[in-house]
Amino acid sequence: MAQRTLGPPLFSGAEVAQKILRGGPEQDPFASDQLAPSVGEWRSPKPRVRCEDLRVRFAGREVLKGVTLDIGRNEVISVIGPSGAGKSTFLRCLNRMVEASEHCEVQGRVFLDGEDIYAPGVDAVSFRGRIGMVFPKPNPYPKSIYENVAYGLRIHGLVSCKSEESSLVELVFRQAGLWREFSRRLFAPALSLTAGEQQRLCIARALAVNPEVILMDEPCSSLDLGSGAKIEQMIDELRQAYTIVLVSHSLKSAARVSQRTAFIRQGRLVEVGPTDRMFTTPSHPLTDRFISGCSE
Numbered sequence: 001m002a003q004r005t006l007g008p009p010l011f012s013g014a015e016v017a018q019k020i021l022r023g024g025p026e027q028d029p030f031a032s033d034q035l036a037p038s039v040g041e042w043r044s045p046k047p048r049v050r051c052e053d054l055r056v057r058f059a060g061r062e063v064l065k066g067v068t069l070d071i072g073r074n075e076v077i078s079v080i081g082p083s084g085a086g087k088s089t090f091l092r093c094l095n096r097m098v099e100a101s102e103h104c105e106v107q108g109r110v111f112l113d114g115e116d117i118y119a120p121g122v123d124a125v126s127f128r129g130r131i132g133m134v135f136p137k138p139n140p141y142p143k144s145i146y147e148n149v150a151y152g153l154r155i156h157g158l159v160s161c162k163s164e165e166s167s168l169v170e171l172v173f174r175q176a177g178l179w180r181e182f183s184r185r186l187f188a189p190a191l192s193l194t195a196g197e198q199q200r201l202c203i204a205r206a207l208a209v210n211p212e213v214i215l216m217d218e219p220c221s222s223l224d225l226g227s228g229a230k231i232e233q234m235i236d237e238l239r240q241a242y243t244i245v246l247v248s249h250s251l252k253s254a255a256r257v258s259q260r261t262a263f264i265r266q267g268r269l270v271e272v273g274p275t276d277r278m279f280t281t282p283s284h285p286l287t288d289r290f291i292s293g294c295s296e
């Protein structure tokens with residue numbers, strides 16, 4: 001499909017602000033497809049993932065309206081925006097999970113290390129194994145802590161014998177920074193862990209299949225502050241080896257762990273840029289309103 005380039009915004013920030021001030025919701029400056037100014041640095045010098053004009057429709061209703069964005073190597077990018085903005089849908093496009101939904105159409109292109117993941121011939125199910133996913137609520141398998149990691153290794157054919165399996169399980173837990181915490185209770189049921197421990201186990205499980213990118217959809221939303229802080233620390237450490245896309249409702253959490261932030265509103269990428277700048281001096285008035293807590 002035709003490649004879209006993001007030229008200069010169709011309106012200056014001041015013009016958009018004027019439109020917002022003059023109009024009610026019925027005069028949303030983004031109401032028409034032509035009025036979709038994204039501002040900020042959507043390109044990355046070292047892209048791991050590149051999305052071009054990504055659009056998603058559910059039963060004909062467009063909920064992602066042309067997102068063009070690079071995600072760089074070894075960066076944590078947070079995706080923020082109001083409820084229903086399309087954050088989870090965007091995330092689910094990156095591992096082709098969105099296609100599992102009924103009446104769903106995806107348009108546009110997503111490249112992982114230069115390879116078009118929606119190209120004919122790419123099998124969605126096997127592709128998903130290359131991308132780790134962590135969900136809002138911890139969802140460990142109802143098996144032992146050990147099995148939660150070992151299972152992925154086995155089904156992806158990454159181990160050939162029991163001793164190789166246990167060595168790799170240890171390696172995964174070490175990489176996740178959880179070996180000291182879990183090594184003495186590897187065969188305890190995962191469901192006996194606290195919610196925070198279960199979520200950290202789910203992150204380790206996502207690492208087991210050696211993914212290239214890890215997608216996290218509000219991984220701390222069901223956790224207390226202390227458990228959330230441990231997840232944030234884990235994300236920061238994993239950045240050395242992985243590219244992480246983090247959807248977060250907590251602006252504070254996004255500000256703490258991400259290097260770049262993308263603001264999505266009503267299915268459109270409004271602004272993307274370095275996190276510190278987005279949270280202090282956003283360029284777009286809609287980002288400003290969202291960050292200040294004034295608007296949805």
Ligand SMILES: Nc1ncnc2c1ncn2[C@@H]1O[C@H](COP(=O)(O)OP(=O)(O)OP(=O)(O)O)[C@@H](O)[C@H]1O
Pocket residue numbers: 058059063081082083084085086087088089090101102
């Ligand atoms: N499988 C689906 N079928 C139909 N509509 C869907 C489906 N999944 C999401 N939607 C719709 O797409 C829009 C975007 O949803 P999405 O879950 O991506 O938003 P979100 O930004 O993640 O919201 P939240 O912050 O509440 O999680 C919403 O209007 C939602 O109702």
Ligand SMILES: [Mg+2]
Pocket residue numbers: 087088089217
């Ligand atoms: Mg969501």
